[in-house]
Amino acid sequence: MVRWEPGAAERLQKAALELFATRGFEQTTTMEIAESVGLTERTFFRHFSDKREVLFSGQQVLVDAFLAGVDAAPPDASPLEIVASSLRSAGSFFPDERRAHSRTRQSVIDQNPALRERERHKLASIATMVAEAMRRRGIGEVAATLAAESGATVFAIAFTQWIREGEQRSLTDIAAEVLRELLTLTATASERMPR
Template sequence: MVRWEPGTQERLHRAALELFATRGYEETTAAEIAQSVGLTERTFFRHFADKREVLFHGQQLFVQAFVEGVDTAPPAAAPIEVVAAALRSAAAFFPDERRSRSRARQSVIDRNPALQERELHKLAILATALAEAFRARGVGEPAATLAADSGVTVFMIAFTQWIREGEERSLSDIAAGVLGELRALTGGSSAPAA
């Protein structure tokens, strides 16, 4: 067995995606993932807490990409412009060469209710972090939460479009279009409904 090679996490991630796609998530063990790249199960658990975390590794970087967009937006920017900055920053986390792997990952998640729940939890963590970042900018409530949740919703819609077969636009371009749709939707009367 190979003792150490650079890129162990990456190799385990690729192997896991391939096995999950061909054999199924539930039918694949951590030991099988490790063995498929010439490693031991013990090595797998040095890198990931469990096989589910192979799919969610890097969540902190994902959230950080959004928060950095909020933090670097111009100080006088309106909350919706800060959402746009967060989406642009996050889109850099998803270059076009990552699209096929993102499709494969989402396909595995879509077939497993427990993984769908974990994905929703990840997005809830993102919304909480974004709301905190908005509040740190001085945006009050409920605007901070509305902006954060809207940003997450725009991202989810854009990401779903980005991973569709045949889609060639960048995630940044798609997210800008979806945000434009949100702006158009909310551009009507600002008076609350009775």
């Protein structure tokens, strides 16, 4: 018989993150995570396939947010306008209440090469899917890839700034600023480089 544990996934996730941050990801077992919130390891595995999944369970929701932003852009939007829309949508996935959680999660990931690799892979997959969504809108292959990869870079830079201690701006505002910096960078280059 499976006993229903209300909010078990959230409790496990919160406990796991605390243990990862204080003891280290490698040093924490699924048994310890489960026991720290009075649950069994079996309950843990009903919610997560392994302890790494605790850190990446939100991935699909984030992908969907990026893609919803692509869909929300007006039909005549240019590739980078679509990226801007996608970044606004992804930014709304990280309200200020989530900043402390995201900061702790990132500190865990930064300490483990395999987790860093997985995080990098996650971002690369998002860029690939955004590029595909842009191609479905009729944007050329090179333009779609350039725009989507630029969007992923802007997101990564903005996210790093957003979780810094003392940072007050929203992720959406920071991402818009970084995207503007990219436009300034290329505008300056355009004036000077042969076309």
